[in-house]
Structures are given as structure tokens and as C-alpha cells.
Amino acid sequence: MISFMTDELDIRTAIKDTLPTVFGYIGIGLAFGVVSQSVGLSVLMVVLMSAITYAGSAQFIMVSMLVSHNPVVSIMVAVFLVNARMILMSTVVAPYFKKDSMWRNIFIGALLTDESFALSMNKVNYTDHKMSFEWFNTANLIAYFTWMIASGVGALLGQLVAHPERLGLDFALVAMFIGLLYLQVIADRSLAKSLQLIVILAEAVIIYLGLIFIPGNLLLVVGTLLGCATGVVIKHAFY
Template sequence: MNSQLDARTAVKETLPTVFGYIGIGLAFGVVSQSVGLDVILVMLMSAITYAGSAQFIMVSMLATHSPVISIMVAAFLVNARMMLMSATVAGYFRHDSMWHNILVGTLLTDESFALGMNKLNATDRKLNFHWFNTVNLIAYGTWIAASGVGALLGKLVAHPEKLGLDFALVAMFIGLLYLQVIADKTLSVNLQVVVIAVEAILIYVGLIFIPSNALLLVGTVLGCVIGVVIKHARN
């Protein structure tokens, strides 16, 4: 990454993540088609919901004929982390219009958030609308197209779980976490590894006491708090 924050630079820096969107989108399309959703419904879900993890959960719940209200609550809880991410990103757009802030926040994803946080290391902690909006639009378009193609190809794959396609989202998050650790020069690698280990323990223990849909939000908040405490204690 370089210090430029124009749209052309955003295109070049987003291209490596596009392959991740394509892989996850294809996997989602295949899985969705296997439970009876057609191409139009798959693409509409990707365009309106636009949340990989929530969409996988919605499809699995639809397959088990879960109540609509349960699906809505599950999708909200899984995506609740986006409120924390949007609040973090909003701090870099204080001088932009409300429309710009709404557009950036609406299309924000885990991947674009991670890309933005990595970009801060090369721009003296600065971001702008043109760069971030370009990143988001590329991701949005790629996700919708890839999920549609996946649904078309789904008829050729009778049991997608046997190919490990249901693990695609997890694999992508692991890759993003690794990139964040090696790119963030403001924190030591040891400190980041400690926080990751603490968060893993929290999630593992939390699975015993907290419903899995709520655990993501609770674990994120607790992990952030504990991370801040550990950071200040070590410094």
C-alpha cells in the first residue's frame, strides 16, 4: 500500500481481496442453490442483506424452516459487530457530509474495514471518501455477481459441504486476521497474539453459556475491552 487516497489507487489495492469475495460469493451461491433458492433470490439477498456470514446463517435457517423472526434476530446479532466497525470508521469522516458517511457505513464490510485499517499505516492515519467508497463499491458489485454465478453453478454440485465450501467464510476471516496482524505497525505482534488468544478463550468458554448468535457481539465487546486493558498494562 502507498499513501495515495484516490480512486485509482483504491482499485489496485482492492483487487487482491476481490478473489476472496469471488470465492466466498461462489460458495454462498452454491450452498443457497442447494437449499432451493434460485439465482434471482440469491442475488437479491446479496444486494439487500449484503453480509456474508449472516447470509450463510439465513440460508441454513431457511433450510431448517426456522421462523422468520428467528432468522431476522440471528442476522441482526451476527451483523451487530458492524455498528462497532462503522463507529470506528466514522471518526475518519467527521468533516464529510452525512450522505458520504451513510454510504460508507452502508457498504462497509469486514474486508473493507480491514483494508481501511491497514491503509492507515501508510497514510499517517488518514482516510477519505473517494478511496473508501471505491473499495466498497468494488466489493459490493463483486459479491453480488459472484453469488449469482455460484447459484448458476450450484446445480452441478449436489453436496457443497463435501467440498468444504461451507468453510470458505472462516478461511477468509483467518486470512484477514493474519494480514491485519502483520500490517499494523502501531502494535507489537506479541500484543496482538495475546489479545487474539484471549478472544479465542472467551469465545470457547462463551459457547457453554451464551447462545452462539449473541456470542459474536458479546465476545467482540469483551475482547475490545480486555485488549485495551492489556495494551495499557503492557505499556
């Protein structure tokens, strides 16, 4: 497969690099809007939640907990735990912006998502591990506004689409991550492909077993840490 990415880090290139991921945002955003509308949230509330909270999985949890009349404190804790993985991602991204201002770093961190993180980690394989504010900020903004618009449209269409899962919208985000993972594997020339595949399989096992023993809100963070640790051990022991 020929990758669409290059070593350029300008705004125009960021738009081209980010566009393939837009369909994932649209699919899951529409699904969120439909689900939110079905439980009584207005279009304005859906758009504001997407603009302020801006966290797909956390927003689904917020809606379900609001419907169940959970205390506000419980909702806040749940959202924090689900999004705690962003702390780990931010520590990986931050070194690329040491020369940028604090406000630029804050802006990048505030709009960082799983998808833009994965996309950037794929991008640095083509740029000799360099990154620019213009590229990353453009990728983040495209994701941000696409998510808001898609969730708003989903809320508007909510009365027409009672079961979004029948259209496969709930699988859009999963499909996008599979694509990003594939691109990451074929692009990263610094690690042996066999090592990457072993770590992917090990992480799958960790998550599978974690579903049995670890609460869902903590599994993403714990699974990430264990997966990273496993990868480091395997790399130093066998590669």
C-alpha cells in the same frame, strides 16, 4: 514480507488494495449460491438477497431458517443479532469521515463489511491514520458487486456442485481473514508485536470458551467487546 499498500488514497489505489480480497468474496459467494440453489431458491432470489441483505453469514442463516420454516420475525431477529457487530465497526470508521456529508457517511456505512473494515484498518497504518471517501467507497463497491456476481454464478452452478465444501469453498472467507490479520499485525507500528499476539491469543480463548456458554448469534458481539477490553487492560498494565 513486503506489503502491497502505500499511503495513497485515490480510486486507483483502492482497486489495487482491494483486489487480493476479491478471491475470498468469490469463494464464499459461490458457496452461498450453491447452497441456496440446493434448497430451492432461484438465481434471481439469490442475487436479490445478496443485493439487499448483503451479509454473508446472515444470508446463510436466512437460508437455513427459511428451509426450516421459521417465522419471519425470528429470521429478522437472527439477522440483526448476527450483524450487530457492524454497529461497533461503524463507530470505529465514522471518525475518519467527520468532514464528509451525511449521505457519504450513510453510503459508507451501508456497504461496510468485515473485510472492508479490516482492510481499512490495515490501510490507515500507511496513511498516518487518514482515510478518504474515494478509497473506502471504491473498496466497498468492489466487494458489493463481487459478492452479488459470485452468489449468482454459484446459484447457476448449483446443480453441478452438490458439495462445495469438498472444493474448499467454505474455507475461503476464513483464509482471507487470516491474511488480513497477518497484514494488520505486520503493518501496525504503533503497537508492540508481542501485545498484538497476546491479544489475538486472548481473543481466541474468549471465542473458544464463548462457544460453550454464549449463543452463536451473540458471540461475535460479546467476543469483540471482551477482546477489546482485554487488549486495553493488558496495554495499560504492561505496556
